[in-house]
Amino acid sequence: MNSPQNNTKVYIGIVKQLRSMIEHDGLKPGDRLPSERELSERLGVGRSSVREALRALELLGLIETRRGEGTFMRDFRGHQLVQLLSTFILQDKKSIRDVKETKFLIELDCLWLIIQKAGEDRLLRFRKWTLEADYTDDDFFLEIVTLAENHLFLRIWIILKDYYNSLDLEKMMITKQQYAELIDTLISRKDSEVIRVYKELRNLSKD
Amino acid sequence: MNSPQNNTKVYIGIVKQLRSMIEHDGLKPGDRLPSERELSERLGVGRSSVREALRALELLGLIETRRGEGTFMRDFRGHQLVQLLSTFILQDKKSIRDVKETKFLIELDCLWLIIQKAGEDRLLRFRKWTLEADYTDDDFFLEIVTLAENHLFLRIWIILKDYYNSLDLEKMMITKQQYAELIDTLISRKDSEVIRVYKELRNLSKD
DNA sequence: CTCTCACAGTGGTCAGACCAGTTTATTTTT
DNA sequence: AAAAATAAACTGGTCTGACCACTGTGAGAG
Numbered sequence: 001m002n003s004p005q006n007n008t009k010v011y012i013g014i015v016k017q018l019r020s021m022i023e024h025d026g027l028k029p030g031d032r033l034p035s036e037r038e039l040s041e042r043l044g045v046g047r048s049s050v051r052e053a054l055r056a057l058e059l060l061g062l063i064e065t066r067r068g069e070g071t072f073m074r075d076f077r078g079h080q081l082v083q084l085l086s087t088f089i090l091q092d093k094k095s096i097r098d099v100k101e102t103k104f105l106i107e108l109d110c111l112w113l114i115i116q117k118a119g120e121d122r123l124l125r126f127r128k129w130t131l132e133a134d135y136t137d138d139d140f141f142l143e144i145v146t147l148a149e150n151h152l153f154l155r156i157w158i159i160l161k162d163y164y165n166s167l168d169l170e171k172m173m174i175t176k177q178q179y180a181e182l183i184d185t186l187i188s189r190k191d192s193e194v195i196r197v198y199k200e201l202r203n204l205s206k207d
Numbered sequence: 208m209n210s211p212q213n214n215t216k217v218y219i220g221i222v223k224q225l226r227s228m229i230e231h232d233g234l235k236p237g238d239r240l241p242s243e244r245e246l247s248e249r250l251g252v253g254r255s256s257v258r259e260a261l262r263a264l265e266l267l268g269l270i271e272t273r274r275g276e277g278t279f280m281r282d283f284r285g286h287q288l289v290q291l292l293s294t295f296i297l298q299d300k301k302s303i304r305d306v307k308e309t310k311f312l313i314e315l316d317c318l319w320l321i322i323q324k325a326g327e328d329r330l331l332r333f334r335k336w337t338l339e340a341d342y343t344d345d346d347f348f349l350e351i352v353t354l355a356e357n358h359l360f361l362r363i364w365i366i367l368k369d370y371y372n373s374l375d376l377e378k379m380m381i382t383k384q385q386y387a388e389l390i391d392t393l394i395s396r397k398d399s400e401v402i403r404v405y406k407e408l409r410n411l412s413k414d
Numbered sequence: 415c416t417c418t419c420a421c422a423g424t425g426g427t428c429a430g431a432c433c434a435g436t437t438t439a440t441t442t443t444t
Numbered sequence: 445a446a447a448a449a450t451a452a453a454c455t456g457g458t459c460t461g462a463c464c465a466c467t468g469t470g471a472g473a474g
Binding site: 011012015048051052053055056057058059060098099101102105109112113150151152153156160 | 218219222255258259260262263264265266267302305306308309312316319320357358359360363
């Protein structure tokens with residue numbers, strides 16, 4: 001009890017030090033991290049502890065290791081994370097419905113965000129693009145979620161998409177008319193009551 | 208090229224075997240897993256590889272280890288995951304805005320879901336409850352997200368809430384009038400065009 | 415019966431060894 | 445001199461054995 005806090009495990013500390021190291025050196029996806037042996041020496045810990053930290057980060061999809069080459073920053077796309085979330089957290093059948101619902105609502109939110117954030121000209125071009133694009137394709141919604149400029153939504157959506165595709169469900173078919181109608185409705189309601197209140201609330205949370 | 212696929216790392220295989228072991232034995236949160244040494248022997252791999260797998264699962268918040276006692280299943284609430292997401296993925300300042308935005312939109316989505324899913328009587332009671340409750344409290348929104356009956360949204364929201372609270376930001380203050388107005392607007396628009404299209408699209412994704 | 419304490423079991427960590435790949439430098443061959 | 449083959453120096457992947465710190469338990473002392 002009296003002892004300070006020897007609780008923190010070494011590998012957790014390594015994860016933190018790696019984080020600050022990445023931040024300090026400004027490492028981008030694709031950049032190489034120091035070797036395991038060098039990290040072990042620089043941080044004054046055993047190599048196995050370094051490996052435990054690296055393996056954990058790898059499973060999270062944050063880094064990538066190639067034997068003989070080294071350890072590299074990864075373009076976070078939650079690869080392993082997908083299967084883990086899908087097998088551990090989303091194991092019950094009921095949650096498949098939640099995935100559908102959540103994925104769709106996020107797409108709707110992103111559509112909303114695009115329309116809110118875009119100016120008149122961008123809005124027109126976007127409207128035109130939606131008419132030409134193939135919205136039954138994953139890439140269409142990927143573009144939608146990307147344009148929303150919310151990295152968090154993007155990450156979550158990608159995970160949901162991968163999980164959704166890993167199931168052998170039929171695609172959610174949407175007619176072009178329906179989707180166009182939805183977009184037009186959202187655009188026309190850009191200044192409706194819901195949006196107005198939403199905007200006011202948003203303004204309160206400016207940084 | 209011709210070689211089958213010796214790529215799979217040992218610790219990844221251990222993660223998978225652990226998963227099937229958990230599923231097969233029906234291990235629930237709180238249950239104890241075999242010891243590292245026993246797993247090492249049973250799976251015919253080194254203890255260090257077992258540890259790499261366990262550490263990764265621990266960082267994901269799926270298991271919990273207590274020195275001298277053993278390794279236990281955990282009630283997944285993404286504890287470590289929170290800090291990781293917050294420190295790695297959300298490290299740049301810009302993404303703080305994403306967290307705010309995402310959290311708020313999810314709350315909005317859940318509000319939407321509640322109103323859509325509820326019948327007339329439940330809707331009235333819900334409306335009454337929102338007038339009495341303290342909506343600046345986390346518990347209020349927790350109730351909202353819970354009532355939406357979407358476990359995935361609930362999980363994500365909890366993570367965002369924890370992260371949001373870990374930052375030392377001022378709370379997003381919403382006046383009672385604003386929030387009431389928002390709810391009333393959503394309720395009154397229950398059959399508006401957006402909702403109608405949304406419903407049609409949702410119906411297409413029934414199981 | 416109760417208390418104490420040694421012991422077995424468990425996770426935490428480290429060091430060293432070896433294997434399997436990749437990269438780089440060196441040597442050999444053309 | 446240029447190109448090809450070889451060797452050396454790394455890098456990650458894995459295993460083993462050892463030791464520490466901690467927990468639970470059971471045997472023996474009181």
